[in-house]
Amino acid sequence: MEYKSPAADHNQLTAMDAGRSLRGTLAVLPTALLSAVLFGLSAPALADHTTEHVVDNLKGGLGALEKRVWNCENGYGDTCPGTTGPQGPAGADGADGATGPQGPTGPAGADGATGPQGPAGPAGADGATGPQGPAGPAGADGKDGKDGKDGVDGINGIDGKDGEPGLSGWEVNTNLTNPSPANQPCASSGSTLSCTAICEEGKQVLGGGVSNSNTGWLVVQSYPTTDTVTGNSSWTVTLSRQPSGGATTVVAYAVCAFTN
Incomplete structure (x- = not known):
């Protein structure tokens, strides 16, 4: 289907008609497209032009814009993005990348809880005998012990020799x-x-x-x-x-x- 710009049928409009056509078009344009048109007309670009010149520029720009909108609405050209299609299948896993450099050592973690008591190990070998320590102070005298039992009488001794006669x-x-x-x-x-x-x-x-x-x-x-x-x-x-x-x-x- 061939697109026909409305501007071609109204090229004889006066500046007033052009102004009215511009206001009508702006009323129906999407907000995003209108913002793009107005952003393109910066203050320096409009500083040296008369009102008639500005209107003429707007008519030409709006015609191009209107064509793009019409093409988007009717499915022509590739200037409008399509709707998002369904999620495609996941691709195959890529090969593992090379191992990166060793990262810095992280801060020490908090001490863990004390574990249960382990079983007793086997007894170690006896150590070497240490040197003799100094003598300690004398202890207090102990209490007297109980008298022991009488011992068995000994054998009688041999009789002594007779003494010299006395007085x-x-x-x-x-x-x-x-x-x-x-x-x-x-x-x-x-x-x-x-x-x-x-x-x-x-x-x-x-x-x-x-x-x-x-x-x-x-x-x-x-x-x-x-x-x-x-x-x-x-x-x-x-x-x-x-x-x-x-x-x-x-x-x-x-x-x-x-x-x-």
Whole structure:
């Protein structure tokens, strides 16, 4: 079908008619196409033209625009896009691309929850013996323990050897009971008095002493001796008379016994 522009039948219109035709056309044009026409007429393009010139330009441009709209509405040409068809089938997967470079290390993640206790491992080998440590302080004394039971009596020991014979025949003699001569008186020299108690033959004197009834006589000697007459062991005492000394009775004693 041949397209015939309405502008060809109205080329004799006056400027007023053209203006009315333009306003009618603008009223029915789609908003998108009208915006494209007006956008093409920039301010610099219209600055040097008269109103009649502008109208003429609009008439020519609207004619071309009207033709495109008519062709789109009637399916002519390829200036209008068609409606979207159905989704085609998916194409085959393409080949894997080359491995890209290693990306930067990401931030460390949060610690995970503690897992359950694992089973005990086998016992390790004994370690080497360490050096001797320093001695610790002395501990407090412990309590006394209980007495132990009495032990079994031991075997009797061997009897010891007999000792040497001890003293025997112990007695006390005086100068008044001398065995020989008996009743030996004390010898006197005026200011001194000497008495001797003699042991029996074979006995030894162990000690002796004196008995004096007058404090005017002082004992100056008391000692063991050997009788000059009999040769027996004896005890002799010597007294000294003081200025107050008078008559007195003196007895000499000798302790005698058989010895080893």
